[in-house]
Amino acid sequence: MRLATWNVNSVVVRLPRLVDWLEKSSPDILCLQETKIADDAFPRAEVEALGYEVALHGEGRWNGVAIISRVGMGDVARGFDGQPGFPEAEARAMTATCGGLRVWSVYVPNGRALDSDHFPYKLNWLAALRTALLASQSTSPPLVVCGDFNIAPTDDDVWDPAAFIGSTHVSPQERQALVALTSLGLDDIHPRAFKGRPFTYWDYRAGNFHKGLGMRIDLVLLDHGVTPAVKDAYIDRDARKGTLPSDHAPLVVDLDWPR
DNA sequence: ATGTCGTGGACGCCACGA
Numbered sequence: 001m002r003l004a005t006w007n008v009n010s011v012v013v014r015l016p017r018l019v020d021w022l023e024k025s026s027p028d029i030l031c032l033q034e035t036k037i038a039d040d041a042f043p044r045a046e047v048e049a050l051g052y053e054v055a056l057h058g059e060g061r062w063n064g065v066a067i068i069s070r071v072g073m074g075d076v077a078r079g080f081d082g083q084p085g086f087p088e089a090e091a092r093a094m095t096a097t098c099g100g101l102r103v104w105s106v107y108v109p110n111g112r113a114l115d116s117d118h119f120p121y122k123l124n125w126l127a128a129l130r131t132a133l134l135a136s137q138s139t140s141p142p143l144v145v146c147g148d149f150n151i152a153p154t155d156d157d158v159w160d161p162a163a164f165i166g167s168t169h170v171s172p173q174e175r176q177a178l179v180a181l182t183s184l185g186l187d188d189i190h191p192r193a194f195k196g197r198p199f200t201y202w203d204y205r206a207g208n209f210h211k212g213l214g215m216r217i218d219l220v221l222l223d224h225g226v227t228p229a230v231k232d233a234y235i236d237r238d239a240r241k242g243t244l245p246s247d248h249a250p251l252v253v254d255l256d257w258p259r
Numbered sequence: 260a261t262g263t264c265g266t267g268g269a270c271g272c273c274a275c276g277a
Contacts, residue, residue: 009264009265009277010264010265010266012265013264013265034265034277036265036266060266060267061265061266061267061276062265062266062275062276062277110276110277112276112277150277163260203260203261203263203264203277204262204263204264204265204277205260205261205262205263205264206260206261206262206263207262208260208263213260244264246264247263247264247277
């Protein structure tokens, strides 16, 4: 079974590339973030035509998550109990049961700056997500939490730690919030590196992609019981190349798991 | 280290978010 997550930074702009990528990579489950579109405007037919079911949690302009599956789509839930807002709840998390897994697509708040109101919002949001995941664990299939976490788990996950001193994404508080999540019994599945370090995001500016100046902030967190089924994990850097790319590349995890 | 993208509103640019 092939599982993937991709922050597409507008599903409308990225639709040709999304369709191409689905055809070429043939994932069984794909989690999307930053779809930036209301549910009734999502290009559902184009994705369904490829044999997928689609579950959506979007809003008009920003944020937006989705789950695309050809191995079932059960018990869809949008948002989570206790989800903080800024100030209103945003479309940043959803879950569905696909292929015997409780799959989450999450778009963690950016945080913006350590002294921004958005930073405590990010930390509170992560803590609330942890509480919701913990509450669900006894009754749900094995957890698979996929998405753009906007956190580089360690200094190895940024191109130059010195360049990030005083920035979000690398602070001890954010990293601790991520450790608290994985302490629920989840493993951060590291993609293998090829052609550079295993980054998933490169800023559009300043030619950062071509200079290899990226970050690993998109993650797949797998239940301990699922981790032994991992056969491969990689980043599709090709999806970051060429015309009109997202600033994120897809993270793909192949599992020896019954579909 | 902020040079590029994406969004929608009132435009043919701007403010905002990443």
